[in-house]
Amino acid sequence: MGERTAALSARAPAGAIQVTFLGTSAGIPTETRGLPSLALSLGGEILLFDCGEGTQIQFRRAGLRPGRLAHILISHLHGDHVLGLPGLLMSLQLGGRTQPLGLHGPPGIGDFIRATLERLAAHVAFPLEITEHSGPERVVHGSGYEVECRPLEHRILCLGYALQEAPRPGALDVAVARRLGVADGPLMGRLKAGESVTTADGRVVTAREVLRPPVPGRRIAYCTDTRPCPACLALARDADLLIHESTFTSDRAEDAQQKGHSTAAEAAAIAAQAGARRLALTHISPRYQDPEAQRADAGCLFPATVVAADLQRLTVPKRVA
């Protein structure tokens, strides 16, 4: 455990988006899989998706810093996805937090938190900004990214989320700029920043003429708990990483259908149809002790599949032009 924790505590490379799986079980925790939660780190902020019992403990084990937590996004009001929330908020309070925290989820999330805190004589003094959504809509407008939500297909209202990073401006094509008469130096910098400049011979050169096309930002989709559905497809469209529930394997497709869940193969089909680049399966039923079952079920349809483990970290590299 020591080595793993040490590795996890290492700083993320600059510009990296990292996803840390805090709990990957479904319904009931096992000895190796905790209840659903996932931390997404980008630009010095952490977004937490779902908050099952034990999340605050896993958060610490993963070496994540509570002070960086900016938003918590809850999929739905089933116990395994939210019962870590009151304890996490109370610990943030005990830890002296003063900065705001966004809490987003389906209608009822605010009432759940208020009712729990009230009964336990607990008080959260930092600004807890609760917003309730039924989707499709924008949930967070962050610095350099946005998060949208869409209602999935589960037994109760359940929100899927997609984080979309803003596009990066294209690089300056210096050769083209020179050809248009722009001198090396400050003018090049202004073009790079998107401005228009006037050359020595009085010609106006716009940034559009000399910048390469913008590089699309990264997209990460989070779809649990759900049947495969059009909302999953929309959230996962062209995603760098699709995190999708995989409660069952294909031999239990009927269970998945009846209970409003997905099989690994169904998750893989969504990833393939959506043109996702990578698929991480989570929300694994405690019946599966060997991740190979899930991987095999998904793998033939979508080879770039990983079956997530607790405290596993995935890095989503920047897109290149």
Place this chain on the structure above:
Amino acid sequence: MGERTAALSARAPAGAIQVTFLGTSAGIPTETRGLPSLALSLGGEILLFDCGEGTQIQFRRAGLRPGRLAHILISHLHGDHVLGLPGLLMSLQLGGRTQPLGLHGPPGIGDFIRATLERLAAHVAFPLEITEHSGPERVVHGSGYEVECRPLEHRILCLGYALQEAPRPGALDVAVARRLGVADGPLMGRLKAGESVTTADGRVVTAREVLRPPVPGRRIAYCTDTRPCPACLALARDADLLIHESTFTSDRAEDAQQKGHSTAAEAAAIAAQAGARRLALTHISPRYQDPEAQRADAGCLFPATVVAADLQRLTVPKRVA
């Protein structure tokens, strides 16, 4: 971890009372200490004292069997002591439990559970027998033991508990019985069972004449969160094991007083005054990374002190005549 878990899963010796610490931190979990909970195993039953967030996970890690859980006893309605309760109940339900479960605690515990389950559309189908207490009173009348509660001194109503095992009948003094004319064989067995018998020459011999004095049962007291107080002393009186909170050490005696907690030395003084045989300190503030601080603070007053660690198991041996 593998070895430790294997050792923990080993069966308890027959007649043993075992105490398994599931969480030993105070307020906030650390990387090594979870939130308060403790399992007491006796005669095939498990009694759970407090149920902080993550208890169900630790319960599994300790190799304890959910089917044996008979009663849950909650000290008070602060989040760190109860936030594992809804998830534990939901997991028992998902696991198909049908047998009754006793849930005991201060007034408000029932409302907390009902409010939480209702908001999460969760239903517990097995009989959950909730009783609320303000103490002093008997809480559980089990098979061969009783549990009493008493109100401690904390910021809100907080119950301490003591489990008292029934005395064992004294052994048969065969020499005395023979001297009184009892023949070896079935008559001896009846005397042992507490009956009177008639000897061959018509004399009535009562069990009282031939049995040694009863052997007192074991006593285990659980006092957290609290200032040292007369109720602690009463619960700990002649205890085989006193489990007492030790949030601070003596250099922070003022903090302890202000926050309604105890220092290790105060817990040790209670153990000494009460004539307890052993003291286990728990509810350790996250500020203490080395248990030696607590041990040293308690040890000079009460040498038979252990600073509990998560997943540590203590066996309370039978008393001898």
